[in-house]
Amino acid sequence: MSIRVLIADDHAVVRDGFAMILDDQPDLTVVGGVSDGAAAIEAVRELRPDVVLMDVRMPRLDGIEATAVICRETEARVLVLTTFDLDEYVYDxxxxxxxGFLLKDMRRDELVDAVRVIAAGESLLAPTVTRRLIADVVTRNRAPRAAPPKLSALTGRETDTLRQVARGLSNAEIARELYVTEHTVKTHVSSVLSKLGLRDRVQAVVLAYESGLVQPGEAPPS
Structure with a gap:
């Protein structure tokens, strides 16, 4: 089944360029292109894409607000496009x-791979980038929020797993750290996401930092 993609960017040249790259793939289909966040929301409701490529800065309604509505009301997954890899707007x-997010100067193959990864239900942030992005913004600009009540629903091992995810470790690294199998780690991660009502590991990292479960200084060096 083809992966349906919607492109939201206020520059027609960008939309057309991405569309040419993606439509050239047998498993990808661009179902539409829009120039602002409000139009993106309407298009997602009408066209039901699997993945939305979302620019951050757009007129009428920006990509952040549009992303919030789309992720709250639909099953579409959003891949943010940005110019700077430590842009606070990306964190928002x-x-x-x-x-996840991609820099706009990515290679063709990176764009194609990113859409496939997001469509498969994975998050798109390398562990070191995730850690750097979240820790930097949380440390400089936001005080930790109170731990959400849902955290108490996690078992001790699930909490340990969440901490390791937030530190930027892969499943294999978490398995070695906790002396369990990768399959067990995958099970714990899936359970954590389900209990906390999160879509993917990126949101788990955000919650772990914001709740104070993990402090930026706990992250291993890049």
Missing amino acids: ALRAGAS
């Missing part, structure tokens, strides 16, 4: 429910 988009 992740909090809104985006599954």
Whole structure:
């Protein structure tokens, strides 16, 4: 089944360029392109794409607000497009429910791979980038919020797993750290996401930092 993609960017040249790249793939289909966040919301409701490529800065309604509505009301997954890899707007988009971000100067193959990864239900942030982005913004600009009540629903091992995810470790690294199998780690991660009502690991990282479960200084060096 083809992966349906919607492109939201206020520059027609960008939309057309991305569309040419994605439509050239046998498993990807661009179902539409829009120039602002309000139009993106309407298009998602009408066209039901699997993945939305979302620019952050757009007229009428920006990509952050549009992402929040789309992730709250639909099953579409959002991949944020940005110019700077430590842009605070990216952090806000992740909090809104985006599954990851890409720099606009990415290679063709990176764009194609990113859409496939997001469509498969994964998050798109390398562990070191996730850690750097979240820790930097939380440390400089936001005080930790009170731990959400749902955290108490986690078992001790699930809480340990969440801490390791937030530190930027892969499943294999978490398995070695906790002396369990990768399959067990996957089970714990899935349970954590389900109990906390989160879409993916990126949102889990955000919650762990914001709740104070993990402090930026706990992260291993890049």
